[in-house]
Amino acid sequence: MAIRKSKTQKFQTKLNAEEALIKCEDALNNGGFKAVKVNKSLRQLNADYKKFTVYGEIEITIFEVNNETEIHLKSTANADNIFALFSSPNGKIMKAFTTNF
Helix, strand or coil: CCCEEEEEEEEEECCCHHHHHHHHHHHHHHCCCEEEEEECCCCEEEEEEECCCCEEEEEEEEEEECCEEEEEEEEEEECCCHHHHCCCHHHHHHHHHHCCC
16 A cells, blocks of 8 residues: 655635636646546645656645635645655645646
């Protein structure tokens, strides 16, 4: 059984929630994520990230807080392979999303 670890991160944007949802979906598609699922009523996105050295997924939830939009990220990845010793799999998943946002 694989050992999995999670990492969370949040940031704020000036976009409204609907714009942020669209931009997040585009970032997932451009970042190489697969099986992107969007739940517009919950403002939540889920996607898989499967590369040779990283196997995991990301969950994105969008909140409106005090006239700003807050984006919460949670990545979960396998941490029991040799590649995880050299760089964080969760860090790679987060970076694949944030660089395309």
